[in-house]
Amino acid sequence: MIILDSVTKKFGAFAAVDNVSYTIRKGESFALLGPNGAGKTTIVRMLLDFIKPSSGAITINGRSTSEPESRQHIGYIAEQHMIPPFLSGFEYLLRHASLIGLSGQDAVKEVDRVLEIVAMQGPQRKKSATYSRGMQQRIGLGAALLGQPRLLILDEPITGLDPIGIRDVRKILENLRGQGVTVILNSHLLSEVEKTCETAAILYKGKILIKDTITAIVKDHETLEDVFVRFIEQEHE
Amino acid sequence: MNNVIRISIYTLRDQMRHKSFYVLLGLSILFILTIRGCYDGGYTVNGKMVEPATVAWHVSKIVFHLIAAGMFLMVSMLSMKIFSRDHQDGSVVLFLSRSVFRWQYVLGRVTGTWALCLVFMFILHLTVFLTVWVKTGTIISGYLTASLICSINLLFVIACVCFFSLFMPDFISAFFTMGILFVGFISDGGYQIINSDIVRSAVPSSADGGPAMWRVVYPKVFMLQAYADAIISKSDFHNMGPFHPLLNLSLYIFLIMVLMLGYFNRKEI
Numbered sequence: 122m123i124i125l126d127s128v129t130k131k132f133g134a135f136a137a138v139d140n141v142s143y144t145i146r147k148g149e150s151f152a153l154l155g156p157n158g159a160g161k162t163t164i165v166r167m168l169l170d171f172i173k174p175s176s177g178a179i180t181i182n183g184r185s186t187s188e189p190e191s192r193q194h195i196g197y198i199a200e201q202h203m204i205p206p207f208l209s210g211f212e213y214l215l216r217h218a219s220l221i222g223l224s225g226q227d228a229v230k231e232v233d234r235v236l237e238i239v240a241m242q243g244p245q246r247k248k249s250a251t252y253s254r255g256m257q258q259r260i261g262l263g264a265a266l267l268g269q270p271r272l273l274i275l276d277e278p279i280t281g282l283d284p285i286g287i288r289d290v291r292k293i294l295e296n297l298r299g300q301g302v303t304v305i306l307n308s309h310l311l312s313e314v315e316k317t318c319e320t321a322a323i324l325y326k327g328k329i330l331i332k333d334t335i336t337a338i339v340k341d342h343e344t345l346e347d348v349f350v351r352f353i354e355q356e357h358e
Numbered sequence: 359m360n361n362v363i364r365i366s367i368y369t370l371r372d373q374m375r376h377k378s379f380y381v382l383l384g385l386s387i388l389f390i391l392t393i394r395g396c397y398d399g400g401y402t403v404n405g406k407m408v409e410p411a412t413v414a415w416h417v418s419k420i421v422f423h424l425i426a427a428g429m430f431l432m433v434s435m436l437s438m439k440i441f442s443r444d445h446q447d448g449s450v451v452l453f454l455s456r457s458v459f460r461w462q463y464v465l466g467r468v469t470g471t472w473a474l475c476l477v478f479m480f481i482l483h484l485t486v487f488l489t490v491w492v493k494t495g496t497i498i499s500g501y502l503t504a505s506l507i508c509s510i511n512l513l514f515v516i517a518c519v520c521f522f523s524l525f526m527p528d529f530i531s532a533f534f535t536m537g538i539l540f541v542g543f544i545s546d547g548g549y550q551i552i553n554s555d556i557v558r559s560a561v562p563s564s565a566d567g568g569p570a571m572w573r574v575v576y577p578k579v580f581m582l583q584a585y586a587d588a589i590i591s592k593s594d595f596h597n598m599g600p601f602h603p604l605l606n607l608s609l610y611i612f613l614i615m616v617l618m619l620g621y622f623n624r625k626e627i
Contacts, residue, residue, distance in 0.1 A: 169455055171627035189457040197455045203448025207375050213452070219364060220456040264452075 122147055123168070123272070123303070128177035130163050130327075137163040139327035140177070145320075147271075148301040150294070152314040152335075154349060155324035161307045162200065164324075165276045168305070169197060181272065193221075196270035200277035200307075202261030206250035210241055210260040213249060214267065221268040235263040238293060254281030262290065273297060276307045291317055315345040323349060325356050361458050365466025366473060373436065373474050383478060386428070390485045393417060394493055411496040418486050418498055419590055425482045426508050426583060430539060433475050433512050434532035437519035440467050441622075442528055450627055461619045464520075468615070471516050476509040504586035507604070511579050514607050514614075515539070521618040524625065538577060545573045546580035546598065553596035574599030578606040 123145040130138040138160040145151045153161045166172045167179055170186045184191040204213045211232060218228035236242045239259040249257060258281050265273055275294075279287045287310075294304060294317045308314050314321060315335060322332035330352050331338060339345050373379060396417045401408040444450040444467070453463045483505035491497055515535055522531035549569060551557060568574075581603040588595035597603070 166627070171451075171454065173624070173626075189459050191457075192455065193457045195455070197451075199448075199451060203446075203451070205372070205447040205449050205452075207372065216368065216452060217456070220361070220453065220458060 122182060123305070124178075124180045125164070126178045126180075128164075128167065128174045128179060130160075130167060130172065131175045136327050138167070138174075141324075141327070141329055142177075143322060143329065143332050145303060145305065147303055148298075149320055150298050150304040150318040151306070152318040152321040153305065153307045153324060154311065154314065154321055154345075156353060158326075159324040160327040161324055162276055163327075165274055165305070165307055168274060169195070194268075194271040195274060196265030196267065196272070197274045198258070198261040198265045198276065198278050200280055201254075202258050204249040204252070204257055204260055206248065209246050209248055210252070210256075210263075211236070211245040213260060214245075214263055217264045217267050223268065231267055232263075235266045238266060239263040240289060255283055255286055258282055259286065262293070266293070270302065272303045272305070274305045274307075277309065278306070279308065279310060279313065287313065311344070311346045311349055315339070321345070323352050325353060330356065361462040362466045362469065365453065365458075365463060366470035369467050369470025370474050373471070382432070383481065386425075386482055387485050390421065390425075390482060391489065393421060394489050411494045414490045414494045414496060415498060418490050418501065419587065421486050422483065422501070422504065422590065423583060423587070425479060425486070426511065429475060429479045429482075429512060430515055430536070432478070433471075433515045434519050434535055436471055436475065437516045438523050438528040438532040440471065440520055441523055445627075454627060460623050464619055464622050465615075468513075468516055468520060472509070472513045475512045475516070476506075479509065479512065480505050498590060500589040500592065504589045507586045507589065508583060510604060510607050510611075511582055514577060514579060514611050517611050517614040517618065521614050521621070524618065524621050539579055542577055543580045545569075545576055546578060546584065549573070549581075549598050550584050550596060569598055574601070575606075577610050578603035582607060 125141055125143050128138055128141045129136060137158075141160075141164065153164060155161050163172065167174055168181070168186060169192065170189075173187070179186045181191040181195070186192075204210070208216070214232040214235065215228055218231050223231055233242075236245050239262050241256065241259050241263060244252070244256065249260065252260070258278065262275075262278060265275065279290050282290065291313060294306070297304060298317075298319075304318070306314060306318055318335060320332070320334050321338060323330045323338075335345060338348055340348070396413060401413055441450075450463070454460065480502070483502060487498060487501045518535040518538065519531050522534050526534065578598070578601075581598060585595050585597075585603055587593075601609075
């Protein structure tokens with residue numbers, strides 16, 4: 122269970138996240154929605170302790186995010202996922218596997234398993250400097266899937282992916298949902314969110330405008346996009 | 359395996375992937391081998407022939423310090439980009455998105471770089487040691503011990519550059535550290551000259567009066583070189599103040615590491 126309790130993050134006088142509180146239950150597929158600069162990525166970075174909240178507390182399964190153990194079963198893919206250019210996709214994944222405690226043949230088997238899932242078995246031995254944006258994103262997704270994570274944090278995971286890649290990600294997420302993995306998806310592609318997530322929160326200027334199940338947020342004859350635009354426009358006015 | 363050791367090994371491997379590492383090592387060894395001709399020359403001082411072993415011994419001491427000085431430069435260049443490069447290529451996210459403490463990451467990077475530079479310097483000193491042995495049959499005892507002692511200097515430089523690079527541009531952090539070394543070189547070098555046998559015999563009152571406090575507590579990088587020199591020469595070591603340079607530098611390294619870890623812990627990734 123992930124709990125954000127009155128979390129505020131300020132950069133100087135600017136509040137990127139302003140007194141946000143919500144809970145994500147185990148096994149929930151949760152989407153963070155909002156326009157650029159709404160504070161979505163800031164929340165993700167706080168979940169991983171890349172930045173500290175100015176006030177409030179975040180816990181993952183009862184542990185504060187400042188404890189590295191809170192990240193023990195987390196898979197994370199960043200928006201514009203970067204892989205050190207001197208490493209091949211295979212070496213990169215092997216490092217991740219090693220950091221989650223796998224070694225020797227176990228690590229190699231696990232890496233091969235995720236390479237198959239993200240369809241990167243061909244070019245896995247090439248240096249990542251030769252990879253396209255989409256290939257880097259696939260390897261990043263592979264890293265997030267290593268070691269059967271209990272929580273997946275996906276920050277714009279489909280950036281740079283072609284339609285087949287997007288479909289693959291959707292299938293992977295559906296599969297993970299079936300396995301009871303908690304997913305936090307940060308995405309601009311609302312049609313994808315509607316297909317893959319069960320709950321969502323709309324953020325605007327660091328504040329949560331609404332958090333509910335997607336079926337409750339989206340009324341008859343509306344799409345998630347319609348609801349999103351309506352909420353943002355209301356706030357503008 | 360401990361995360362610090364794991365990250366140290368990755369650091370070593372990543373640095374050794376670069377062809378430039380081997381080119382630099384090869385060129386450095388070639389440069390050292392070029393000096394072996396010095397041992398064959400017939401040198402006369404005041405009309406007397408100087409034994410090749412004596413020449414080799416003196417040349418080796420000079421080369422010992424030249425290697426150390428070159429290593430300071432190389433270490434600075436290697437260390438200044440550790441954090442900024444990791445930030446740019448995603449390495450820092452790789453480590454810190456997993457259950458790795460920030461201090462483990464910093465310590466792993468620093469010890470990995472130190473181990474690499476230590477081995478690099480040791481190979482060069484070993485080359486000198488073996489060359490002298492093969493050419494003159496003389497074993498310069500203490501030469502390799504002195505090399506290992508001087509590796510503490512490398513750790514100090516790495517810690518300094520890494521720390522400064524957290525809040526200064528990379529090149530400036532290396533330049534700033536070189537400045538610290540230069541001030542120490544002037545201060546400690548002056549002290550060594552004043553206390554040398556030649557100056558003492560020429561001007562007996564030259565060493566009267568203790569050095570200023572700041573000079574006593576200043577990082578003793580050059581003094582450690584002088585200590586290593588004394589080990590090779592088997593001569594007296596004139597220390598400045600009550601603290602041995604090894605203790606002085608160990609304290610500085612500890613202090614810098616604590617400050618660096620504290621600062622990095624609050625840093626936004």
